[in-house]
Amino acid sequence: MTGSALAERRLGLYVGGSEHFVPFRVVWRDQNASHLMLFAVSCASLLARSALFLQTTHLVHNLGELPIRRPNRAPPAATKDGPRTNDEIRNATIQLIDQNGTNHGTVETVAAIKMALEAGMDLVEISPNTAPPVCKIMDYGKFKYSAQKKAAEARKKQKVVEIKEIKLRPMIDDHDYEVKMRAMQRFFEEGDKVKITLRYRGREMAHQEIGTKLLDKVKADVAEYAKVEQDARFEGRQVVMVLAPR
Missing domain, CATH: 3.30.110.10 (Translation initiation factor 3 (IF-3), C-terminal domain)
Known part of the structure; x- marks a missing residue:
């Protein structure tokens, strides 16, 4: 065996026995090829994740520039304190009681309001749950004051004694x-x-x-x-x- 062959054999590797001799340069070449392949795969995965991150960031940035839509909340409808009066009464007909207590039976609401205004008074709905509702011609200001006075007296009677x-x-x-x-x-x-x-x-x-x-x-x-x-x-x-x- 020549000197170069001996040196080459010393710089080699026996695999599976003496008849399967592989030089180190072949082993080094194969190992580096595997490392390069792994490195390439890692780079490709990293680039894919970076591209996804950039797309997500761009989307979030664009969303942040959009105007904020607030829900359209309409204010609650105001409820009337007390009975309906005059043109607040929407029924076509009513059962009318005049200022003297006389029952006129079923009357058109428009005509009843006209009677109340001619008497210098108001048409007040006193029984809304009947069909048609019962309305009376009266001075609504005095009626409201009297109702408030009765409520105050009732509260006074219900006062907690200390x-x-x-x-x-x-x-x-x-x-x-x-x-x-x-x-x-x-x-x-x-x-x-x-x-x-x-x-x-x-x-x-x-x-x-x-x-x-x-x-x-x-x-x-x-x-x-x-x-x-x-x-x-x-x-x-x-x-x-x-x-x-x-």
Whole structure:
């Protein structure tokens, strides 16, 4: 074997036995071909992803330039407070009651409105759920005022009664007593009850008759517009009495 052949054999690789000898230059060439193929595939994949990213970015950019469409929300229709009057009554015919309480039966709405205007009044729908609806000729301003007054009286009757507290001392002076009594009278006028708390301190417990006389004076002073709901009773070192408006 020549020297060059021996050197070439030393720079080779036996594969599967001595009869399958592959030189290193062939191995290097095959490996580099595989690496180049993998590199080409990776580059192609990267280019494809880059192209997709650019297309997406361009699309988002264009969408961002589009004007924002806001939903068309119409304002809610205003609802009328109270009954329909005059030309607000859309029915062709109505059952008419005049200002004197006379029932005219079924009448055309236009004619009824004319009658109301000639009388210097209004045509007011008082029973909309009948067929045809019942309408009456009246002074709507006075009617509305009367309805509001009745509603206010009903709310006044439904007022939640509160219990206000007035604190007294057995040795209270005349000025403070008058201030307390004026406040008490205001509470009664508003429909509230009053809880009177009379507290004894120290040696005052030895003179309970002073507090008893004071509470009797309070009951006498408010007898015109208040009554005793709960008579005086001890709760520890204090006496409690509840008064209610008449």
